[in-house]
Amino acid sequence: MIKFKLYLISILFSFPLILHSQDKSENDIIKKKLQKKVVEYKSEINFIKSQSFFFKKDWDSSIVYSMKQLSLNKHKELNDYCHFFRGTGFYSKKLFKEAKKEYLQVSNQFTFYPLTQIYLGGVLLELREFKNAIYYYEEVIKKPLIQKQTYSINKIYEGLGNTYSCLKKYKEAEKYLIKNLQSKEENINKTELYNAYNSLANLYYAQYKDKQAIHYFEQAYLLSKQIKDFDKKYLSSFNMAAVEENRGNFKQALVYRKESEQWNDSLYNQNKVWALADYEKKYAVAQKQKQISVLKVENKLKDTQRNTMFFSTLGLLLLLVGGVYIYAQKVKNARIILTQKEKLDELNTTKDQLFSIVSHDLRSSVNALKTSNAKLTTSLETKNYSELDQLLHQNSAIANGAYSLLDNLLHWALLQTKQLYFSKDSVHLYSIVQQIEYNYKPLLLDKSIAFENAVSKNSFIFVDLDSLKIVLRNLLDNAIKFSPENSKISFYTVETHTDFCQLVIQDSGLGMNQNTINELLEDNELLAKKSNSEIIGTGLGMQLCKQMIKKNGGTLAIESELNKGTKMILSFPKTEQNG
Incomplete structure (x- = not known):
């Protein structure tokens, strides 16, 4: 059961990489070609906007403007580009059926038709249409131009390897995944090499070839230490935990399990915890208010009972008691007013301190951001990229400082107003x-x-x-x-x-x-x-x-x-x- 669970998680993590781990050379070629098309079709505003948003990875905007261009139906070549943009956008949004429809509408005269076939293979792999995925991968690998493109060959090897692995054709899968690993070992791309190790490990683990699988799981784990991707760190430590559990080394498995849980925690999860805590606080306040309302009703009933008994037993002393009662109420009200005044003075002092901090320190942070942004504008105009990078990091530090200040202000205010419970x-x-x-x-x-x-x-x-x-x-x-x-x-x-x-x-x-x-x-x-x-x-x-x-x-x-x-x-x- 552990092997099956581990294998599934690893494969699902690796699928999206088939399309989106684009090599810099690939991006440069696409961008260079599109720059020429922008000049050639400079009057086609929708096409120009669509390609611009495509490279910014603003998929929704790219999809919208591509659709507007397609509705004009002016040029077949532009239509191919728009279907390509829309297919890639839908894939990125995990809308695989829509991505498939768009890629299938790209004609075989399209400049990037071989690349489109590779992407289509990746989409079909996500849709579990394994035989169709193999068809497109094997068709495109025959093209002489593809044989010269390392980044395209790697995508095909990885796609075929994972597809055959899903079909449990392990010999064919091993052949392509080993080729994929050998190619990536030459390029020394740590992220791509990690994916190659993980794919081979999963393949061997599915066949119960523990010795070979564990070797690649360990290689992937060691390489994950050099990668900043927290998902990969979580996956590698999770896999190592499963490996050690199968070995019977539960102590070491627990170490890996704790490590995977640490990487799995994220700012998103923390926000969910904070949202839940906020909800619990609101619920507690509502319950407290409900209790106060009940106590008020009970107090009113007690007052009525006490007054009835008082007036029935001491009718002859009504005037005297009334005078005493009125005097007592005045004293009581005076004490309440005095207490409220002292509390109000204390709250005003706290308020003045808070305003002083906010006006001084947030003004400093905002002024620093204002000055830094002015320098940032100058750096953009002069194309001083070194100073631009420094200013961006400086802005980030200022923003983090302002956030820490506000967080501390919240806790300090709660502490001062005795709303922070210990x-x-x-x-x-x-x-x-x-x-x-x-x-x-x-x-x-x-x-x-x-x-x-x-x-x-x-x-x-x-x-x-x-x-x-x-x-x-x-x-x-x-x-x-x-x-x-x-x-x-x-x-x-x-x-x-x-x-x-x-x-x-x-x-x-x-x-x-x-x-x-x-x-x-x-x-x-x-x-x-x-x-x-x-x-x-x-x-x-x-x-x-x-x-x-x-x-x-x-x-x-x-x-x-x-x-x-x-x-x-x-x-x-x-x-x-x-x-």
Whole structure:
């Protein structure tokens, strides 16, 4: 059962690559030819727009303008191009039946008719019309021109190999998949080579040739470490988990299984979790309001019963009691008004602080974006691509900084208005650090920063889990922000032989002087000001961390030197599991 499941997943991942792993040479040839056609048919606006959107991979727009051009029915050659655009667009949108219809309408006089046949073979393979797919692949491979095009031959080899594999004609499949692998080993394209390894591994695994299959699964897994595609990383580790389970090596299988689950987590899944949490929060608020309404009704009934009893038993003292009651109500109302006034003053102070932060720091971020975009426009006009790339990365960093600021503002506001609830429990520190590392994996990879999780696996602390994650995310985000490329960030614990667990976050970044450290640790300021104006930041994240650490009964200390890095030392109460 495990082999069958693994084989299916691998094949389904590899099918789309048959069409969309376009070689740079292929794109250049198509683009060069189309540029000539644009000049030749410069009056055909719909055709020009369709080809433009085609290269931008705006498939919907390309399909629409191709249809408009086809409705004019002016030139047979332009019609072929439009059917080609529409077929490729439908394939990209996984509308395989529509893609098949469009490709079949391309005439055999079309410039890229051989390439269209290859693409049609890929579409038929997706539709599981295996015999028809083989027909088109074998027809096009006979053409002399195709034999000179490595990228086209590779698509045919891979398509035929996968098709014969689905038909369980394993000898024919092996012949073509080996040719595909040999060709890709010469070109040294890591992504294409990964696909070739995976296809051969699946082929052998389907035949229960475990020794050969495992060799290629291992090659694919090792190569996936050098590829940034998270889907491929997930697939390779998932396959290795299945391999180890079949071997009976369940301990190693569990390691691969955890790795595959980590790669499978994505920003999309996180958004789904956040949406679910938001829904649960709204539901909880609605339930709370319902309870309040019930309590109001109950209070009214109790008031009625009390007043009835009061007036029936103390009729003679009605005036006196009435006077006392009126006085008591006035006192009560005065206290309520005073309490509300104090709360309103507190909320106004919080509001003023929030407006101050937003007006100052978001204005800084927006101004930085404005200045950077002005430079970006100049770079585009002068075609200074080096500076253009630098400015784009700078804009991305500014946007990320603004997003972090808004996220911290939300949590800080909730904390100040006492809407952020704390529920302490025993937490396994090593696992939490591992989760935080995964969340920031893309940022770590982008700056080539090594991450070391040296936290003791026996460390259990008694804290609120959500606030702990906010603290660790903020501190890791700062460490990445102020660390140079190719540096290292370490999380480790220090045994103190006390009731507190000490966690150290160490980087080799910019560091800070003692005055800056003192400002960060002060409790009487909302923000810690930075002397370097080129670094966008507010210190709000640090203020948020301090308050949440304090709420959890912990402490924070900082050790740092300029240009030598920083140690953030956190202490949290241990749980009884630590002994």
